[in-house]
Amino acid sequence: MSSTTTYSVDGMTCSHCVHAVTEEVSKIPGVLDVRVDLTTGSVHVSSQQPLDDAAVADAVEEAGYELSTS
Numbered sequence: 001m002s003s004t005t006t007y008s009v010d011g012m013t014c015s016h017c018v019h020a021v022t023e024e025v026s027k028i029p030g031v032l033d034v035r036v037d038l039t040t041g042s043v044h045v046s047s048q049q050p051l052d053d054a055a056v057a058d059a060v061e062e063a064g065y066e067l068s069t070s
């Protein structure tokens, strides 16, 4: 059974940002689908099992952005 988790990412401003975040988060093992809503900064991640939030934070940082902690 897959699960979907929504994260908030700070600093995304354009489709290039969306692409960078999507690409990095997609590399996390078990991730099935990544959807970014640029207007809200929401990142919806579908995965085979619940994800390690730290892995998602690392991937977002790798792309050059930060998970919003609020």
Ligand SMILES: [Cu+2]
Residues within 6 Å of the ligand: 012, 013, 014, 015, 016, 017, 018
């Ligand atoms: Cu951008």
